[in-house]
Amino acid sequence: MKVLIVDDDKLARKGLVAIMDWEKYGFEVVGDVQNGRKALEFLRNHPVDIVFTDIDMPEIDGLELMQMCGEEFPEIKFVILSVYENFSYAQTAIRMGALDYISKISFSPEECGTILERVSAKYMQTCRDGHAEEENQEKVEELNRRWMHTRWIFSEKEFEDLCQKTKEISLRSAERIFVKSFHNIQLLSDEEGEFPSLDTVEEMLDWVHRWREHIYEESLSSSQKNDISAFAAVIKYVDGHIGEDLRSEDVAERIGMSRSYFSTRFKEMTGETFHQYVIHRKMKTAAEWIEDGKKSITRIAVELGYDNFHYFAKVFAREHGCTPSEYRKESKNV
Numbered sequence: 001m002k003v004l005i006v007d008d009d010k011l012a013r014k015g016l017v018a019i020m021d022w023e024k025y026g027f028e029v030v031g032d033v034q035n036g037r038k039a040l041e042f043l044r045n046h047p048v049d050i051v052f053t054d055i056d057m058p059e060i061d062g063l064e065l066m067q068m069c070g071e072e073f074p075e076i077k078f079v080i081l082s083v084y085e086n087f088s089y090a091q092t093a094i095r096m097g098a099l100d101y102i103s104k105i106s107f108s109p110e111e112c113g114t115i116l117e118r119v120s121a122k123y124m125q126t127c128r129d130g131h132a133e134e135e136n137q138e139k140v141e142e143l144n145r146r147w148m149h150t151r152w153i154f155s156e157k158e159f160e161d162l163c164q165k166t167k168e169i170s171l172r173s174a175e176r177i178f179v180k181s182f183h184n185i186q187l188l189s190d191e192e193g194e195f196p197s198l199d200t201v202e203e204m205l206d207w208v209h210r211w212r213e214h215i216y217e218e219s220l221s222s223s224q225k226n227d228i229s230a231f232a233a234v235i236k237y238v239d240g241h242i243g244e245d246l247r248s249e250d251v252a253e254r255i256g257m258s259r260s261y262f263s264t265r266f267k268e269m270t271g272e273t274f275h276q277y278v279i280h281r282k283m284k285t286a287a288e289w290i291e292d293g294k295k296s297i298t299r300i301a302v303e304l305g306y307d308n309f310h311y312f313a314k315v316f317a318r319e320h321g322c323t324p325s326e327y328r329k330e331s332k333n334v
Contacts, residue, residue, distance in 0.1 A: 001123060004046075005032035006039045006053035006065065007081065012104075016052065016081075019109055025116040036060025036068075043073055050099070050123060055082040066096050077126060079119055091195075094179045097172070099123055100197055118199060125171050139165070140173045147181040150188070151271040153212060153228065154235055158271070163205050174201045178208065188228055227265055230255045234266070238278060242285050243303045248274040283319040286312075290324055291331045297324045 003022065007013045013032040022029055030046060033039050035057045042048070051069070055062035066078050080093040080101045090101040099122045102115060143166055146152065152159040166174055175197070182195045198204050219232035234251055251274070252262035266274050282304045289300045298309055301324075306312035316324050 001027050001049040001120065002030045002047055003027050004030060004039060004042060004048045004051045006034075006036065006051060006057070006062070007032070008034050008054065008057045010034065012054070020112050020116060022116070025113070025120050027116065027120070036062070036065035039065055040068065040072075043069065043076065048073075048076055050077045050079060050119070052079045052081060055080060055093075063092060063096065066093070066098065070096070077123055090197075091179050091183055094197075095176055097176075099126070118197075121199065122171065136169060140169055140177070143169065143173075144177045144180065147177050148184055149271065150185065150228065150269045153185075153215060154231060154270040154277075159212065163209075166205060167201055169201070171199075171201055174204055178204055185228065188226065227269060230257070231266060231269055238281055242282060243305055245305055246274075246278045279315060280319065283316055286316055286324065287320060287327060290328045293328070293332075297328065300324070 005013050005016055007016070013034070017029050017032060020027075027050075030048060031042050033042055036053075037059050039051065039053070040060070043051075051065070053062040053065055060068070062078075062080055062082070066080075069076050069078070078093070078096075078098045080090075080098050081104055082101070083104045093101050100115070100119050143162065146158070146162055147166075152162050166177075178195050196207060198207060215228065216232050216236055219229045220236060233255060237251065237254065238246060248263055248266075249259045252259045255262075257265075263274060266277075270277060272280070286300055286304055289295055289303075290297065295303070301309050301312035304312070306315075313323055316327070320327055322330070
């Protein structure tokens with residue numbers, strides 16, 4: 001993999017060339033230049049696979065160089081080097097297709113091997129995924145749309161389905177989706193942070209799972225400062241009072257919202273009305289209790305707030321496609 005180093009600091013360029021064991025990880029440094037304009041000149045006359053570039057440079061900065069190369073040399077990949085530990089820069093770079101974002105401030109010589117190994121793996125994965133991504137673009141766009149919506153934070157079923165389908169796309173596509181999704185969530189929640197650069201889709205999904213659990217933990221231990229934490233608290237409340245008569249006006253009052261705002265915002269963020277959500281949770285709980293086998297179906301109906309057993313059976317059948325008795329029989333045969 002042929003590498004070009006771009007940095008207006010000559011010592012930084014020469015130091016990067018010298019400190020990295022490029023050949024060990026399959027790289028060859030074919031040149032180093034001081035700015036984006038010189039880089040374009042070099043690229044027009046020499047084959048290059050990966051450009052390691054600083055962001056803050058005169059004339060043409062690193063992100064501008066990425067954009068210009070995307071039009072003229074779309075096959076060239078980038079690794080961003082910067083003194084700025086700024087999430088917006090990292091987010092922009094990854095969204096534009098950068099393989100990695102390396103902070104000069106936190107960079108240490110001991111990390112050189114790890115960095116080159118990671119960049120090499122991502123470059124090779126990108127090459128393998130190039131053709132597949134073109135064929136699966138519709139799937140990627142659909143996943144991007146669904147991750148951008150907050151429903152997966154509140155719906156276990158949506159979250160599990162998204163995780164399963166995301167395992168079917170490339171690392172680069174997943175990384176771009178997550179960076180955009182978490183930037184959107186930060187705007188909604190007034191939080192700061194950064195989606196980490198990870199090596200596999202599975203690692204990313206594990207990180208998202210832990211982040212999602214943290215949202216619910218925080219919603220119980222602090223006052224709800226935004227709608228995400230407020231509705232996370234609502235979800236926990238519903239789960240803890242699943243056998244009660246849960247009404248939107250009562251829950252809205254608990255978190256300091258008007259009923260109208262609560263109803264409108266709840267549907268916007270979860271994708272369903274509060275009433276629909278409660279029914280889904282009650283029926284999910286009913287299925288779990290039926291599978292457990294410790295309670296009679298009649299007792300389950302009563303404990304979930306259904307005095308009319310026939311109505312409970314009708315709602316259950318609508319949700320699961322079979323009656324509670326049929327569900328219990330099937331669960332015993334599994």
